[in-house]
Each structure stands twice: as C-alpha cells, then as structure tokens.
Amino acid sequence: xxxxxxxxxxxxxxxxxxxxxxxxxxxxxxxxxxxxxxxxxxxxxxxxxxxxxxxxxxxxxxxxxxxxxxxxxxxxxxxxxxxxxxxxxxxxxxxxxxxxxxx
Numbered sequence: 001x002x003x004x005x006x007x008x009x010x011x012x013x014x015x016x017x018x019x020x021x022x023x024x025x026x027x028x029x030x031x032x033x034x035x036x037x038x039x040x041x042x043x044x045x046x047x048x049x050x051x052x053x054x055x056x057x058x059x060x061x062x063x064x065x066x067x068x069x070x071x072x073x074x075x076x077x078x079x080x081x082x083x084x085x086x087x088x089x090x091x092x093x094x095x096x097x098x099x100x101x102x103x
Contacts, residue, residue, distance in 0.1 A: 009092045011077060015062065017099050018076035022059045025076070025098075029083055035059070044069070045083065 018025065026040045027033065033042025033052060044055035044066050057064040062076035073079055081091035 009089055009096075011075075011088070011092055014092050014096050014099075015075045015077055018095055019060070019062060021099055022057070022062055022076060026057050026059060026079075029080070030055075030057070046071075046085075 030040065030042035030045070033040050035041075036053075038058055038060050040057045040059055041053040042055050042057070043049040043052055047066075047069060049055060049068070051068075054068040055064070055066045057079060061074075062079055063072075063074050064079045064082075065072045071082065073082055077088055077092045077095060080086070080095050081088050084091065084094070086094065
C-alpha cells in the first residue's frame with residue numbers, strides 16, 4: 001500500500017540538476033582534494049585513505065571511482081549516497097532539497 005504523500009523520485013532530473021553544480025558540490029563534499037583536468041582527485045572519506053588521487057570524480061558527469069577499493073558509481077546521486085552512507089532514494093531526496101529540485 002502506498003503512503004498518501006508518496007510520489008516517484010525523478011532520479012534523472014535530479015542528476016541533471018546536479019551535474020552543472022558539481023564544480024561547487026564536490027569540493028564542498030571532499031574539501032581535501034584538487035582539480036586535475038575534468039577530475040576531482042581526493043581522499044576517500046569512507047576508508048582510511050592516505051593517497052589523494054585513488055578516489056576520483058568526473059566533474060562533468062559525476063562518474064566516480066575508488067581505484068583502491070574498486071567502488072564505482074555513475075552519477076551525482078550514487079556519489080552522494082556513497083559518501084553519506086545513504087540509499088539511492090534518500091540521497092536523491094537530499095540532493096533534490098540541496099539543489100532546489102524535483103524529488
């Protein structure tokens with residue numbers, strides 16, 4: 001049974017809203033990193049990471065990878081979920097609120 005206030009999450013719309021903002025969002029989420037071309041290279045805060053660059057986020061697409069742990073994702077929602085230990089749905093709602101969106 002659906003809750004009365006339930007509505008589907010528009011994951012694609014939220015990702016699309018986040019992509020142009022990645023240049024400000026990602027450095028705020030991962031402040032101990034640096035830009036190298038289209039990539040943000042940072043320490044992975046979900047593990048005891050000692051080497052900046054083993055965790056990388058594409059600032060155009062939101063695709064990301066941790067080359068030490070093989071964790072990967074393809075969009076801003078998956079990155080936010082990974083960094084904050086959230087489900088994809090909770091991350092989408094949080095990002096929608098953060099960027100004034102459409103969840």
